[in-house]
Amino acid sequence: MFLQEPTPDTSGYMIAGYAIAFIVMALYVFSMYLRTRNLHQDMAMLEEMDKQAAPAKISEAKPKPGKTPKPVTKRVG
Amino acid sequence: MQPKPVLLKIIDGLAVILLGVATYFALVKAPTEQVMGQVQRVFYFHIGTAWTALLGFLFAAVLSLVFLFTRDLKWDRFQVAAIEVSLVFFFITIVLGSIWARPAWNTWWTWDPRLTTAAITELIYIAYFMLRQGIDDPDRRARFGAVYALIGGISAPITFSAIRLFRTIHPVVIAGGNPEAQGGFSMTPSMLNAMFVALIAFTVIFIDLYWNRIRLGNLEDKVEQLKLKVML
Numbered sequence: 001m002f003l004q005e006p007t008p009d010t011s012g013y014m015i016a017g018y019a020i021a022f023i024v025m026a027l028y029v030f031s032m033y034l035r036t037r038n039l040h041q042d043m044a045m046l047e048e049m050d051k052q053a054a055p056a057k058i059s060e061a062k063p064k065p066g067k068t069p070k071p072v073t074k075r076v077g
Numbered sequence: 078m079q080p081k082p083v084l085l086k087i088i089d090g091l092a093v094i095l096l097g098v099a100t101y102f103a104l105v106k107a108p109t110e111q112v113m114g115q116v117q118r119v120f121y122f123h124i125g126t127a128w129t130a131l132l133g134f135l136f137a138a139v140l141s142l143v144f145l146f147t148r149d150l151k152w153d154r155f156q157v158a159a160i161e162v163s164l165v166f167f168f169i170t171i172v173l174g175s176i177w178a179r180p181a182w183n184t185w186w187t188w189d190p191r192l193t194t195a196a197i198t199e200l201i202y203i204a205y206f207m208l209r210q211g212i213d214d215p216d217r218r219a220r221f222g223a224v225y226a227l228i229g230g231i232s233a234p235i236t237f238s239a240i241r242l243f244r245t246i247h248p249v250v251i252a253g254g255n256p257e258a259q260g261g262f263s264m265t266p267s268m269l270n271a272m273f274v275a276l277i278a279f280t281v282i283f284i285d286l287y288w289n290r291i292r293l294g295n296l297e298d299k300v301e302q303l304k305l306k307v308m309l
Contacts (some may be wrong), residue, residue: 020173
């Protein structure tokens with residue numbers, strides 16, 4: 001009993017270990033939150049661009065009034 | 078993006094509660110180990126994160142196989158999510174192991190078979206994300222990623238069994254003793270309880286983060302498709 005070595009004080013290492021584990025997990029959750037938020041912003045912007053581009057695409061597809069192309073006739077024979 | 082499912086909200090809450098319970102068991106309920114002192118308490122989180130991370134890498138290898146057979150990009154997103162969460166957990170495992178090793182082995186790091194295989198596994202999966210970053214075509218990226226994750230998956234069982242196959246100073250706490258081990262300890266019933274609580278807690282936390290990461294992957298995919306639509 002008298003020869004038994006006292007338990008060393010390693011509580012500093014324990015605190016460091018738990019602190020790092022919690023910080024890494026918190027950082028990962030925060031990074032997921034940030035990525036999700038940025039993707040939502042990108043999506044809103046792209047949807048807006050898509051809405052603006054849609055009428056332009058329709059007008060490009062429709063021929064302008066008064067400038068209808070003449071029908072091409074081929075002389076046969 | 079679809080609203081968060083009720084089940085996922087429940088798992089979110091459960092994960093936070095279980096993390097608190099696991100911390101309580103590890104820091105309060107479990108007794109102080111006589112030889113190493115308080116630092117032994119990092120073992121509970123060390124083993125909890127290692128268990129889930131190695132299973133996650135194996136799960137990703139299975140998902141790679143499913144992708145290669147089906148060629149459905151959904152499986153690629155599932156695989157990326159599994160690897161990313163596992164990588165974070167395995168990083169915590171390595172750091173906690175290193176912190177424990179300082180007072181137990183008198184060094185932060187040594188090129189022991191277990192530590193070396195663990196470091197290689199972590200580096201393999203860091204390189205996996207570097208590989209994916211370098212490929213623009215989504216189909217090609219998914220195909221290369223799947224083959225890489227399938228081969229990389231071999232490192233998980235090698236890391237797990239390194240302490241049983243090779244001469245190592247890493248303690249074998251579960252199922253078997255290692256005569257070469259330094260810093261090993263026998264588990265009391267309350268230590269075992271704390272360990273099992275940590276295992277359950279980290280499994281639930283992994284599932285929660287994994288599901289959230291899949292949702293993020295789905296959102297990334299939608300934004301990518303919208304980008305293509307706007308550009309064309």
